[in-house]
Amino acid sequence: MPERTPLDRVRDFFEVNEGYRLDHAAFEAERCLRCQDPVCIEGCPVNIPIPDFIHAIAAHNMPEAARLLRTANPLPAICGRVCPQEVQCEMLCHMTNRFRPVAIGALERFVADWERDQPVEQISGESTDKPARPARKEKVAVIGAGPAGLVCAGELARLGYSVTVYEGLHAPGGVLRYGIPEFRLPKDILDWEIDMLKRSGVEIVCNVIIGKTLTLDQLFDEFGFSAVFIGSGAGLPQFLGIPGENLNGVLSANEFLTRINLMRAYAFPESDTPLHLGKRVAVIGAGNTAMDAVRSSLRMGAEEGHIVYRRSEKEMTARIEEHHHAIEEGVQFHWLTNPIEILGDDEGWVTGLKCVRMELGEPDESGRARPIPIPDSEFVLPMDNVVLAVGTTPNPLLVKSAAGLETTPKGCFVAEETSGRTTRRRVYAGGDAVTGAATVILAAGAGKRAAEAIHADLNEDAGRED
């Protein structure tokens, strides 16, 4: 088991002390060196004024800390929990030269959790005002209620637009709802954030798939929207193309996690959706999705949870924290192991995973060491379920039904990074739909920048300058 780092211990402190005290947070905040050149800000994709909000905590001025945080990041309670801080803001903290970094993520979470305990009317920050009366005559539609769409919608509402978010699933939140499990991101926090958006005037319409229920053209021509933001994510799972993927007991991680988180398979038969989980579950892949799937499988009653990954531990893309938690929970790791066939019985149920051992060669196009099969090294891992967490791409449904939208060979929307402007006039895109599977804060940042661009473009159309 890897040694617990000092940073882990700080995180544990905040984890276990649900009744944490401001004194403790202020003590941690005091560690900030107040650098002349606070590079931690550059490490945050939405450039939170990190030293400022931390100093407000040190001064016990929580309303100010909350206000500063929320102006830059509309989803602080979520990012404080799931952001990969160790490779973003905290990695750049000057303290890391000699000590552990200031626990920026934990402090962000602390402030956001404090804010949630305040009476709604007293909460500071523009996006939490009472329902806004749209000041602008233009209406904007947002496709997808994940972090990109929600943040874009929130910013537009704040700017005075009437905003409608269309979500294909029956509940908003995107991956935050159906992918990231409750044990990492409690859904009441997500509900609170969404409620805040609704209070700011955002309308969310679920069970509407743009490209099927309605088309993009209809949004402009029939519904009269002046601009549309696409935040439809990258929810189409990839498969390996190996024999046996059609067997019973094989699932994509997206389906596996959706069944548990969104469809409440844990409550079956009171809920309608079963999971059919056996004793031994292999998850293929070693990203955050894989860790969430394998840890969820143990909570759903599996006796053994296995991670099977063709590269080594060094190349895994999951957060270090998630890897540690998985080890602590008894997950078994098979590094340098590539599945080549899923084996089944006469009735079509999974019985095992045939694998080959790998070694690492020169870096490939992703910059990571290329895994190479070792001849005659095949072996079988007995399994009851196989869950594939080997990547996702954007769903082509939307783009197939709309003219003028260019996509990359991987199916991602072509959009300007700074504005989200796509190849079609007054259509903007951001988040995983543009970048492919990435992170919550990157999606949130893209939604925010697109809202600013929409505002600027609609102002130009209307000959306004504000």
Ligand code: FAD
């Ligand atoms: P999404 O969150 O995918 O939301 C898109 C929404 O659009 C969905 O609700 C979808 O139903 C809807 N939609 C799609 N098509 C249509 C349509 N045609 N019409 C209407 N609605 C549509 N990131 C982190 O930073 N930290 C983590 O710890 C982390 N863990 C993760 C764990 C898992 C299991 C997964 C899958 C991802 C994880 N990520 C993590 C990545 C992160 O969740 C995503 O990068 C982020 O959610 C992308 O946001 P988005 O708004 O672009 O898309």
Ligand code: SF4
């Ligand atoms: Fe760090 Fe993420 Fe917070 Fe930015 S949003 S300060 S990267 S934890």
